[in-house]
Amino acid sequence: MIKYISFIFISLSLLGCSAKSRPKQPNILFIMSDDHAAHAIGAYQGLYSSLNPTPNIDQLASDGMRFENVFCNNSICTPSRASIITGQYPQTNGVLDLDAALDTAKQFLPKELKKQGYSTAIIGKWHLKNEPANFDYYKVLPGQGKYFDPVFKEKGRGEWPNNLSNSRGHSTDVITNSTIDYLKGLDKSKPFFLMHHYKAPHGKFEFATRYADYLENIKIPEPSNLYNQPYFGSEAIKGSNNNLTNIIGSSVSSRHSRANYVNTYVKDSTLRGKDATSAAYQTYLKHYLRCVKGIDDNLGRLFDYLKAEGLWNNTIIVYTADQGFMLGAHDFIDKRWMYDESMRMPLIVRYPKMMDEEAVSDLLVNNTDFAPTLIELAGGQTPDYMQGKSFVNTLQGRKEHDWRQATYYRYWMHMIHHYVPAHLGIRTKEYKLIFYYSHHYLPKEEFGKFYWNKSYGDLLEKEWPVAWEFYDLKKDPREMYNKYNDSAYADVITSLKEELKKQRIVLNETDHGFPLLEKILETNWDR
CATH class of the missing domain: 3.40.720.10 (Alkaline Phosphatase, subunit A)
Structure with a gap:
């Protein structure tokens, strides 16, 4: 009996040690x-x-x-x-x-x-x-x-x-x-x-x-691409001859006609142009x-x-x-x-x-x-x-073993809230490829059930230009120069498109459920 009790005591002690030693x-x-x-x-x-x-x-x-x-x-x-x-x-x-x-x-x-x-x-x-x-x-x-x-x-x-x-x-x-x-x-x-x-x-x-006083008397550094960027973007966000610049993308400057921070933040009506943008x-x-x-x-x-x-x-x-x-x-x-x-x-x-x-x-x-x-x-x-x-x-x-070399991105809410066209793309460490397909995924007859229709419905029903953008992130980390039409990058772009197509299939991110979007991408794939 004593031996049996001793055995139980030792066993419980060992279990206790095991629990204590468990990380x-x-x-x-x-x-x-x-x-x-x-x-x-x-x-x-x-x-x-x-x-x-x-x-x-x-x-x-x-x-x-x-x-x-x-x-x-x-x-x-x-x-x-x-x-x-x-x-x-x-x-x-x-x-x-x-x-x-x-x-x-x-x-x-x-x-x-x-x-x-x-x-x-x-x-x-x-x-x-x-x-x-x-x-x-x-x-x-x-x-x-x-x-x-x-x-x-x-x-x-x-x-x-x-x-x-x-x-x-x-x-x-x-x-x-x-x-x-x-x-x-x-x-x-x-x-x-x-x-x-x-x-x-x-x-x-x-x-x-x-x-309220934090940074009050400090001038905040301004991004160099806030003001002048003639080689940035594409027809999808600028239009032909820049005819969409006052419509696409809410702005700091007074560029955007509906949503800009000059109107929101600048109370001095004498400020114009770059001065007004800087103040905003x-x-x-x-x-x-x-x-x-x-x-x-x-x-x-x-x-x-x-x-x-x-x-x-x-x-x-x-x-x-x-x-x-x-x-x-x-x-x-x-x-x-x-x-x-x-x-x-x-x-x-x-x-x-x-x-x-x-x-x-x-x-x-x-x-x-x-x-x-x-x-x-x-x-x-x-x-x-x-x-x-x-x-x-x-x-x-x-x-890491067998890690991704590119990451997939997609924004679905075409021209809603901040006037951003729908787009998708792929980014590697060195390059970025974007396709603006510029169309909402829902058919027009379904827009009415959403709260945003009153403010954005007129824009959703328009036809918007589609376009590709490509950036060499090593040479151009600020994404200032769209090089999609530069022949020097033709092979890189072809490779990125292949990877984009592959990831869309593997990740269940194709447009099989959205035939109009599928057609837009197919029509413009080699554009």
């Missing part, structure tokens, strides 16, 4: 801002780095890995966020534009992480319309939400969509407070996966009042960067909490945005475009137990890769239904 799963904090362009983060050494707008995010990059070549596959909020959650491209997950809702069954990322034993939560901007029901906890803004005194939909306060909770203050402060409160009450026996999403710096750039740009960027400053300060506060609670070194911290932002490049004010300022996403990952400090990667990543990577970091495997790929090897300082 603890890392927490995962996924931070995403809305429209925070990489070139508005100091660590990326862009146009605004001298202003030091993001010291806390920069320190995160110094402690971890900064990715230089990360791109979304559609530069608007809802489709980008759907690709992040599902690991799938738009035609597979069903979210092509801002009107689509992500099927609740396709909230794959929280589902997969729960399988790995994680508690899951999302706080802040959601923007996928249906209830984030597959998270253990959520507190999300309805739609875009408000900058001041935001209302949230919160789990545990009734049935969606009437489970509302009120708050006071600026949304960036409130979202940070909510995340800290959530962490304080968390079950410490389980690792957590928390999506912490800011509304800022999405337009209309309503910053907290304490930042200065106000635009200061409002934007004041929102960015609020994010960075709040991240400092959140990081301090993690350090004080002993969570800092066992938490994988990811910082990104759902897309970039033009910020005046090419005299465009929004996103949606396939140009790099819009298409590029910042991505910074910190986890000292895995990666070296101040690491930089040029791996060609897109937003479908986020979910597979997070799942594998949590100890799982990428599901077969996901189209993205894990880049955990890169985080661990190892080489």
Whole structure:
């Protein structure tokens, strides 16, 4: 009997040692801002780095890995966020534009992480319309939400969509407070996966009042392609003889007849031309960067909490945005475009137990890769239904095998919101090929059911020119010279078209369901 008791005691002791020696799963904090362009983060050494707008995010990059070549596959909020959650491209997950809702069954990322034993939560901007029901906890803004005194939909306060909770203050402060409160009450026996999403710096750039004087007496650097760019673009965005320049692409300058920031921001009626454009740009960027400053300060506060609670070194911290932002490049004010300022996403990952400090990667990543990577970091495997790929090897300082050489992009919402023609294309590290097919994917008779029809219906019913653009990104990183008709690049363009055709098939991104678009592409493929 004594021997039997001793055996049980030793066995239990060994089991206890085994449990203690088992490696603890890392927490995962996924931070995403809305429209925070990489070139508005100091660590990326862009146009605004001298202003030091993001010291806390920069320190995160110094402690971890900064990715230089990360791109979304559609530069608007809802489709980008759907690709992040599902690991799938738009035609597979069903979210092509801002009107689509992500099927609740396709909230794959929280589902997969729960399988790995994680508690899951999302706080802040959601923007996928249906209830984030597959998270253990959520507190999300309805739609875009408000900058001041935001209302949230919160789990545990009734049935969606009437489970509302009120708050006071600026949304960036409130979202940070909510995340800290959530962490304080968390079950410490389980690792957590928390999506912490800011509304800022999405337009209309309503910053907290304490930042009203930030950068007030500073001249913000201006992009060289804000003013003069005679070789940029194509007939699809400029028209023949530049007859579309006052219609295509909302502008900083007074170029665009319906949407420009001179009308929005310039109160001095004596200013004209370049002076008026510069004044509009200065106000635009200061409002934007004041929102960015609020994010960075709040991240400092959140990081301090993690350090004080002993969570800092066992938490994988990811910082990104759902897309970039033009910020005046090419005299465009929004996103949606396939140009790099819009298409590029910042991505910074910190986890000292895995990666070296101040690491930089040029791996060609897109937003479908986020979910597979997070799942594998949590100890799982990428599901077969996901189209993205894990880049955990890169985080661990190892080489990826059989990685993509080009990433696919498509913007569907032809001439809606910021007057951007529908287009698709492909980007490698060296080159970019864009095709403006300039037609909405819905037939005209279906336009009326959408809220945007009243403002944009007249433009949707017009016939718009189609055109190709090609940029040599090594020689022309600002995308100032469209070289599509340069014979020196004929072979490169042919190769890119072959890759574009291949990816559209492999990724389920063809136009088989949209015969008119299919015909436009087929007719103009060799144009």
